[in-house]
Amino acid sequence: MVVSPIWAWWMARHKPIRAREFLRSDQTTDSDDEWRYAVEKLHRLQDLVFEIMVERADELIVISGNVASEQVKRLIAEILTDYDPKAQLSNELEVTAPFRSAEDDDFTIEMKGGLTLDAITPAPIISVERYPSFSSNEKPAVGRKFQFEVDLSTIQGGREAIKFDLPSDWQMVAIDVDVYSAQLVMEEKMKRRKVALFEDGRSLPARFQGEVVGVTEEGTVDVLVKFTCEGRASGMARVSFKVEEGNETEVAGSSPAQLGVAAMNAQVRATPPDMTISIYKAGPPTSWIWMVDAPHTQNLGAAQRHGTIDMPDPEAFATELLKQCPTLTKPRHASRLRGIGEQIWARAPEMFRLLYKDMREKFGPRFSIQIMTEEPHVPWEMMFPDGQSGIQNPDHLFMTHPICRWSATYARDMRPQIESGSIASFVPNYPGGQALPAAIAEGRWLVSSLGARAMDPTWDSFTKFWTTDLPKERVAVLHFAGHGENKPDPRIRMLDAYVSRDDVNGAVKLGSRDGTFVVLNACEVGTADMRLGLASGWTERLIKHSFGGVLAPLWKVEDDCASEAVRTYLGKFCRGMPMGMALLQARKAQRDQSATPYAYICHGDVNATMR
Secondary structure, rough: OOOOOOOOEOOOOOHHHHHHEOOOOOOOOOOOHHHHHHHHHHHEEEHHHHEEEEEEOOOOOEEEEEEEEEEHHHHHHHHHHHHHOEEEEEEEEEEOOOOOOOOOOOOOOHHHOOOOOHHHOOOOEEEEEEEEEEEEEOOOOOEEEEEEEEEEEOOOOOOOEEEEEOOOOOOOEEEEEEEEOEEEEOOOOHOOEEEEEOOOOOOEEEEOOOOOOOOOOEEEEEEEEEEOOOOOOEEEEEEEEEEOOOOOOOOEEHHHHHOOOOOOOOOOOOOOOOOOEEEEOOOOEEEEEEEEEEEEEEEEEEEOEEEEEOOOOOHHHHHHHHHOOHHHOOOOHHHHHHHHHHHHHHOOOOOHHHHHHHHHHHHHHOOOOOEOOOOOOOOOOOOOOOOOOOOOOOOHHHHHOOEEEEEEHHOOOOOEEOOEEEEEEEOOOOOOOOOOOOHHHHHHHHHHHHHHHEOOOOOOHHHHOOOOOOOOOEEEEEEEEEEEEEOOOEEEOOOEEEEEEEHHHOOHHHHHHHOOOOEEEEEEOOOOOOOOOOOOHHHHHHHHHOOOEEEOOOOOHHOOOOOOHHHHHHHHHHHOOOHHHHHHHHHHHHHOOOOOOHHHEOOOOOEEEEO
């Protein structure tokens, strides 16, 4: 039986593109305000729509017609879902874009400007800045629905900008927006929406709704917001909606510090990872939220892409797990490290474990993973799927996948590439029988094979190199191989003195000038709890001062194996292999020899290359 439409409306195809209008059936009884809101948003997409018809029969909304891309198709569906959240939606729109298949990836015609053959030639890149903004006309109240909007505006409003590097002839780009709040219960479809940005400064905000199930001690509903552009993390923000007397909800926290905005340059020509794991502090004091983004996996894993874990003291958890690692010997090291990896796997949220299992089955064990985290202690890269995972031939994540991490606090400084340049190598030849022969050989190899400059390994030379005595040429890699200590603070030893993490301060200019990649191959660090690669403060300080990446060990490493791992890594990375893949191959090449290859953690963009 065919049900006659209650109402239908369409875009008048015969009118000029700038004069198109949506025509409304007289039969509808929908709210004028809701109607105007939907039509206003649809009008903003008119240049990317060839033809559209929307029909409604009872609770079914059917969309048909032709649009320019999958992004536009999903945006239209989202607008109509906002118009009537209870209706069922049948999206029969077809993607019709010149010179490409409808199945192509989603950076489509809206990014290319004109529709001529010339548009295929890459346009110059420009930097576009937008600022996170939040609004609501409602008052949060426990037991009631609360609706709010997230936008990326051209108005600063005291917030830190998110920078998008886009082709100069761009027209529109759709940004994925994920939200989480411990005070809201939301349907899955309401946890991820899109903000559309247009080249003329306009935007389409994303609308969210959830039931308020509680408020914080401060009387607020706190929301964590993550932005993603074409599968690559673009930034995050926190906002608090405070219940106040009056007609409108106050957005608490109008300063950048209170909003906690962290942004990064979202570059459309960067290669996005296949999976991004974002870990943030959220909700109760011991709770951490995981947001997992994996394009083209809509039907894999659980429906959820958000999950929380309870971890009261991540530092104590990591320290207890890793304290035995420096003493592990061949061949028993592999079994012990697997056990550690399985313990870490068990602490990850179930939604991640289910998605990972399905992705392994569909894509195999080589897809790339990027970790963006506010939690600096737990080496999630070491996860090893356990016997209950259902994964065939499991292994540590960092032995099967290119995988890197980056601090979510300084997300805007993650670079999609390291510019080629010189290599500066500091390798002390310690007197009194304390020399590290393999480290010395490592430095000589860098000079002979990669053209590195052997630098004077003194405190004065090292600290001036990145502050007042910057070399004229670009520095691609800053390399250190030598001793390190953990007390009284994490530090590396030159011939005459120690360089402390506190020497990484505002006077350091090399990172901001060149985006240099740093290798801290601190062998024989002397104490088992030395985690130079994670929570020592070194990596966070270097990232804060705009260095492009950091390679460092988690624990005390053996001189010979450490040197071989770094040689393999730099040999591949400096010759063009992506950052994560280079470290994967370096780990695998030495994994049977000792626990040392397992110790290395890389901070950077997993797909970054040296060019």
